[in-house]
Every structure is written in structure tokens, then in C-alpha cells.
Amino acid sequence: MTTMTEGSVREFKMPDVGEGLTEAEILKWYVQPGDTVTDGQVVCEVETAKAAVELPIPYDGVVRELRFPEGTTVDVGTAIITVDVGGGAAPAAQEPAPAAEGQAGERAGERAEEPKPQGSGRQPVLVGYGVATSSTRRRPRKAAEAPAPEAPAPEAPAAQTAPAAPAPAAAIQAELNGHGPDVRQRPLAKPPVRKLAKDLGVDLATVTPTGPDGIITREDVHAAAAPRPAAEPEPVVETPVTVPAAPAPVTYDTARETRIPVKGVRKATAAAMVGSAFTAPHVTEFVTVDVTRTLKLVEELKQDKEFAGLRVNPLLLIAKALLVAIKRNPDINASWDEAAQEIVVKHYVNLGIAAATPRGLIVPNIKDAHAKTLPQLAQALGELVTTAREGRTSPAAMQGGTVTITNVGVFGVDTGTPILNPGESAILAVGAIKPQPWVHKGKVKPRQVTTLALSFDHRLVDGELGSKVLADVAAILEQPKRLITWA
Numbered sequence: 001m002t003t004m005t006e007g008s009v010r011e012f013k014m015p016d017v018g019e020g021l022t023e024a025e026i027l028k029w030y031v032q033p034g035d036t037v038t039d040g041q042v043v044c045e046v047e048t049a050k051a052a053v054e055l056p057i058p059y060d061g062v063v064r065e066l067r068f069p070e071g072t073t074v075d076v077g078t079a080i081i082t083v084d085v086g087g088g089a090a091p092a093a094q095e096p097a098p099a100a101e102g103q104a105g106e107r108a109g110e111r112a113e114e115p116k117p118q119g120s121g122r123q124p125v126l127v128g129y130g131v132a133t134s135s136t137r138r139r140p141r142k143a144a145e146a147p148a149p150e151a152p153a154p155e156a157p158a159a160q161t162a163p164a165a166p167a168p169a170a171a172i173q174a175e176l177n178g179h180g181p182d183v184r185q186r187p188l189a190k191p192p193v194r195k196l197a198k199d200l201g202v203d204l205a206t207v208t209p210t211g212p213d214g215i216i217t218r219e220d221v222h223a224a225a226a227p228r229p230a231a232e233p234e235p236v237v238e239t240p241v242t243v244p245a246a247p248a249p250v251t252y253d254t255a256r257e258t259r260i261p262v263k264g265v266r267k268a269t270a271a272a273m274v275g276s277a278f279t280a281p282h283v284t285e286f287v288t289v290d291v292t293r294t295l296k297l298v299e300e301l302k303q304d305k306e307f308a309g310l311r312v313n314p315l316l317l318i319a320k321a322l323l324v325a326i327k328r329n330p331d332i333n334a335s336w337d338e339a340a341q342e343i344v345v346k347h348y349v350n351l352g353i354a355a356a357t358p359r360g361l362i363v364p365n366i367k368d369a370h371a372k373t374l375p376q377l378a379q380a381l382g383e384l385v386t387t388a389r390e391g392r393t394s395p396a397a398m399q400g401g402t403v404t405i406t407n408v409g410v411f412g413v414d415t416g417t418p419i420l421n422p423g424e425s426a427i428l429a430v431g432a433i434k435p436q437p438w439v440h441k442g443k444v445k446p447r448q449v450t451t452l453a454l455s456f457d458h459r460l461v462d463g464e465l466g467s468k469v470l471a472d473v474a475a476i477l478e479q480p481k482r483l484i485t486w487a
Helices: 102-111 131-145 158-164 167-176 180-184 191-200 218-225 233-245 264-277 292-302 314-328 374-389 463-478
Strands: 002-004 009-013 023-029 042-047 052-056 061-066 073-075 079-084 282-290 334-337 342-345 351-353 355-357 360-362 403-407 426-430 434-440 443-457
Touching: 042 079, 191 218, 282 463, 292 314, 292 443, 292 463, 314 351, 314 374, 314 403, 314 426, 314 463, 351 374, 355 374, 426 463, 443 463
Parallel strands: 351 403, 403 426
Antiparallel strands: 002 009, 009 079, 023 042, 023 073, 042 052, 061 079, 282 443, 334 342, 355 360, 426 443, 434 443
């Protein structure tokens, strides 16, 4: 997470605050250059694809530099702030790449690992490192060594080229025997010339040799390379032709339109929903149920001392009803493993609750909800909702869900066809609870009624299983005493 830089200055890098995240947006800085920070002090708030998270600094010191302004999206592993942990005034200068010296070409691979790029977060290509710069380093070195090979050329390379001496005679004999093409497959050239051709991108098979016995010389390679730039203008000329196609989309009426960048939670939600909708075959079933008795039980629980200070509402009993239905039909609590081609049945329930926040829809879950008593479930629901509204839901709270409830009824909506949370097999949508005429004990009376919708993954949940779960939830809400008899 941290990296030592020059002197006593340390870099604090963007950590992976969630499992497998690659970037995060800096929402707010809580410190400025010159401020003193202590180990564990929160220095900034960032938004990942899952939640907003506060980042603490892991050491004491004085803030030297904030590498990125608020609103910038930064890759995980990129330094975002530097801190002087020694209190000195040593500048946090960037180390120049030593590989700029052409003579150090042989050790460029070793030096490239030493300097750490600072500031941009994009790993810059160091001078003398990488494919693009390797050729520029080799050419100056060749120019310096050029006089040496030419003077002792007949003697120094003799040991290497001595076996090649009979090659011309063999080549002539091969041509006389009708094997000329085989000779051309291996053009005659000394190792330095081959390397020069490789650096210049010249195919030796296309070079016309002028040296003795058909050997390709340096001049031949340069002559073959010279015409290349003349052949490239054609594709270059085509590039400007495509450029004029891009100017139009830039202009729009800002008084009549507002454009909002898709990032963070909204971007992750969009990708997850598209992936879920077009991966899992969704089936949705509906049931309308009289929940009058459930609402009466809610009012009674609000007066119970065991629920003092806890959030008690219809969602609490709906969540408990779903947990009981899952206990009676455990195969609904599963996931589809595409790689292994297996259905994974979970023996625990991490109950997700969809929550609308200013940053978008998130689905934190209550871990091991199946093992909680009704008061414990009420407490967990209250904490989940409060944390989500404050935008403080941690990434861990949104991982590992097994089944989800989405309460669209709070918006006055009767019901919907919810999309599965990725990795889950079922999601229950709860519609608005409204007084409606209902046949009760043989008479039409006004009753409190709602509509439930259960979407499930038809690869692992068939119509019978999905129907049983939905019917059980409805039966419990109609007769809440089943929470005791069925639990």
C-alpha cells in the first residue's frame, strides 16, 4: 500500500478496498499539503464500483503532495498522496530514468525495475526501456561500434564466418541442381548486418546483395530501408479522412440537457444487471395476498419491550417469511456455477436488501440471516438501512448474497419484475400495501392487500419450486402465526 521514495517521503497508493476492484474515484480530500497526519487518520473518501469508503493513512508525517484532485478516477496501486514521515524538507522529486544513457543498454532491463513512476498513475515507459525505445538505444551504439567491425572485419568475425566461406560455392552448386529457392531462404550476411536489418525492420530475403560471393553488406541494408518511408504516406493519408467524422457529437444544448458520467456504483450496477438479464433465464411469478393480520402483528411488536428502539415494519415480517420459506424449500437458495456446470446449494442465507441511495442502487446483505431471531433481524435491518442512506456501506457488506428482497412498494408501485442480483437464484419484489375490497369469511370487506413477485433463475429453479416458495411467503403473511408453526 505504501512505497518509500526519496529521503523520508512515502507514497500512499490507492488500495483495493473491495475484492477485485481496479479503480476508485476520489470524492473528497480531508487534508491538504502541509497538514500533519497521524497513523490511522482518514485522509480522503473514495467511491468504488460498490460503495463509498474512507481511507486512513498508515503512518505519521506531514502531507507533501496530493497527486490527484477530487473527482478523479484512479487505478488501484497508483500513488495518490505523499507524506514526509521524517519532517524534513527533502523534495519529493521523481528519480530520472538512468537508462537514458545509451551505453547502459545491456542493463536496461535491470534498471527499469528500480525507478517508480510518480504522479500520473499510468506506468510511463522509461527511457531506454521497452520495445519502442530499445531500437533507439541500439542505433547509437552501432554507430559507435561501426568503425571497429569494419577494420578488423576480415579477421574478427572470421571465426564466426569461417564455416560460411564455402557457402557461396554450395549456393552455386545448389542453383545448378535446381535448388535455388532453398538458398534464398537463408540470405548470406554477417551477424552485425543481420542485427542492423532487424533493427531497421528490413527483411534480408528482399535485399539485393552487392558484396563478394553474394554477401549482403551494411550499405545494402540501408539502401533497402531507405525507400520504406516513401511507401508509408498512403496509410498516413487515409487517417485524416476518418478524423472529420468525430466533430458533431461534441455540441449539445446545455440549457436543455444534462449529461451525467456513468461511473462508480451506477456503472457497476448497470454492468451487473445487463450481465444478469442476458445470462440467467428469468421467470417471474406473482401472487396477491391479504396482509391485514401481518400489519396488526407489526403494531403489536412495536409495543413489545423486546423490540424497544428497533425498527419494526412490514418488511421485517416479510423478510422473516422469506427465510422460513427458504428453510422449507432449501433448493431455492442456490447459485449456478457455469465453469463447473454445477448447482451450488447454500446452507446459509445472506439476505440482500435492495436500497436506493444518492449514488445508485446497492444491495447490502445480512450475513447468516437464517440464524437470527426476530429482534436480531430487526436490529440488522435497521443498521443496514441507516448505513446505506448515509452512504457508508462497506464493500464486504455487499458481497456473498444468496437471495434478495426489493421493496418497490415504498414508491407506491404495485409490483414489478425484478432482475436477479448476479450470483443469486431468486429475488422477491414487494409491492405497495393498500386497502382493497377483498372476500373475507364469505363477505367483501376492505382489507390490506399487496402483490408479491418472485423472479428466479430457471436453470436451477423450476416452476414447481418457485411456486412453492412464493406460496409459502404469501401464506405466512396472510396467517403470521405460521412463523411459529413452520419455523
